[in-house]
Amino acid sequence: MTLTPKTAPRPKVAVYKFSSCDGCQLSLLNLEDELLDLASAVDISYFLEATRTVKPGPYDIGIVEGSITTPHEAERIKDVRAECKYMIALGTCATAGGIQALRNFASVADYARTVYPHPEFLHFLDKSTSIAENVPVDLSIWGCPVNKFMVVEVIAALLQNRRPNFPPSPVCLECKRRGLVCVAVAHGTPCLGPVVHGGCGALCPANGRGCYGCFGPSSAANFSALVGSMTPLDRYPNETAGLLRSFSSHAPAFKSAAEAALKLSSEKEQK
């Protein structure tokens, strides 16, 4: 698809929110230096977090934040898909169900009964699912939150009819390029960096923390090797499994790796 601003009016962009914390939309607003360039390159037609002015669809680019957690959202995403030519899933809620996908490993009805006096008024789905599990998605931008420069890069690539320059390599490569000390090897801090997609610039290791995996699996990820090498180092039961079951818990690679880590831990306990 080509969206050349020379021959056509500025492409219309819509930004939607589903179940999410709004952090990724805020990342867009935080662009500051690039926001004017962005606004002159595209026509931001629907972005309620930024302005109540709404221009009618259809839109050229739909940017969707959030996961699908209610019956209403499951219907609404179909309408959104229908009015957008090109759809981008923005952030780990949209790409993998987000932190709220932890409900997928428990009973939401139990939670509702614990929290609300009248849970019967709540309408929710049993699972938090990614946008792509509901409607076709053209491109995914991972991250909790996303790296705002990746969003600009995607829009620039669309306008210039080229492939976006996304790093396919794991977080470790970005960590080493920054000259950071490996928190796993030097501190014994569990870190998912070896299997997680780069793009964050090794943000957590730069702050002495292990990678939580919010950018999703890297293209060459060897989760079984990670589980095999990390689980025996658990400082408390199911530490590795818990780490895998956080921001990207519902991503298939994380899901099966967490199960493998749980199995390995329970085998160890039985011995």
Place this chain on the structure above:
Amino acid sequence: MLDSTLNTGSTVALPKLELDALLADLRQNGFQTVGPRLQDESIVYREIEGLKDLPRGILSEQAPGSYRIIRTGKERYFDFIPAGQSWKQFLFPPRHTLFSATKDGTWQLKENDEPAPRYALVGVRACELAAIAVQDKVFMRPDFSDPIYRLRREGLFIIAVNCLDPDSTCFCTSMGTGPRLRSGFDLCLTELDDAFLVEIGSELGRSFLASRTYSLPSAFMQDAAARALTRAVESITRTLDTDGLPELLLNNLEAERWNDVGKRCLSCANCTQVCPTCFCWDATDAVDISGKNTRRERLWDSCFNPNYSYVFGGNTRPNIRSRYRQWLTHKLGTWVEQFGTSGCVGCGRCITWCPAKIDLTEEAAAIRREVAK
């Protein structure tokens, strides 16, 4: 002063505090002095001004996949063994802008003409100096000389240090690179409790040392240094059998061990990033949203990155087994044919900093055992 005794190859005793003055002198002469610092429970190489910035009383305990600092409380600066960083980051920067381009009617190209920094490296170990010599062969070939590397390399001042307390992942003795320095430095230090013994390796080194206060080393000092150096050699227990190693690896590309290591390897690229000789890079363009400004950047890459071996239509090394095999057979095998030297200097970084605890000496030995069966 003892100027008449000061020649290339001669050794003097230098009070430790004199190193401060030596570094200050280097800085006044336009050198950026970089050396070891204790940071984030590890040793990193960064700008240093003097002794106050150096790690003091630090040892490390290194094992496959594990690195821990040990504090000895001793007033010694160079007991530690290098950690994950190497000097390669100064000669072959992890990120370097090659050029930028602006479209104003037509494209205007602007090469990155920032002058190369002049580095004085403080605390270069024997294996690290050997690694620089290996990268010299990679980057400064008769047919092509990389200008980024060459400018930094040619301006280098090297203060080397003899390792006296090698770690369990060291195997420089197998690779013939250390632990004792022989040549290639401007000055070489051997640290004693109360002084540095300094060997002069070049005329430039001699000229900077000449203005310092030094003395002839006593027989006691020379004996202490000699004994410490002998102990260092004896303390290295890890080995890599290099006998016929390139042929062993290249004649057994279908060994079962490659499948086995392919299952354990994370393909995370850490080994290649900490390796002081690995030199893979990528060049990427960063185009802004107006489409009128772009910048081409060279950045460290790795043969473990699947995109590295992606060519139109597919990947020539589609799985981790094939990528690990490529790395090891290049490092220990085809490197010899390509550059006239092994790509491994025995520093052990790839062993210590592998989160999956893969040890190349063990992988090579396992293939040897498998073939012998």
